[in-house]
């Protein structure tokens with residue numbers, strides 16, 4: 001009987017040790033994951049910094065080669081479009097943007113109250129009207145294209161549905177690592193006994 005209680009005690013100790021080693025393992029993996037995403041975030045940020053640096057050079061008229069130059073050109077076009085939309089929003093609120101410091105000023109102002117630059121009104125209002133008309137047309141087009149988009153969304157959903165598989169296999173990996181660690185722990189324990 002004494003042997004039975006001893007064995008039971010050993011089994012329980014082993015189980016407790018197994019559990020704690022599993023928890024420790026998961027904790028270690030989480031710690032590594034955190035370090036990994038910190039590195040990934042930093043890489044992403046530095047990549048953006050390179051982009052901004054190159055774009056600033058392009059803006060100042062420095063030569064940028066082929067592919068990079070094309071991207072810079074695309075960026076400047078998007079920025080110009082964004083300016084138009086900002087103007088349209090400002091105009092609808094009775095404001096406009098100072099062309100020098102880009103702060104919102106009253107539509108009637110001839111000069112910017114912040115930096116003193118001349119603020120032409122007529123041109124901005126005209127542009128804003130153009131943008132609003134363009135936006136209305138685009139809305140119509142978008143409504144017409146809705147059916148096509150709905151189909152695309154369905155496709156995307158299908159692709160997303162396929163994604164969880166990757167996570168499952170990752171969990172399986174974790175499980176394997178934990179099981180291996182448990183085996184090692186049990187083996188070393190047996191050697192001690």
Ligand SMILES: [Zn+2]
Pocket residue numbers: 098099100101102103112113114115116117
């Ligand atoms: Zn200004």
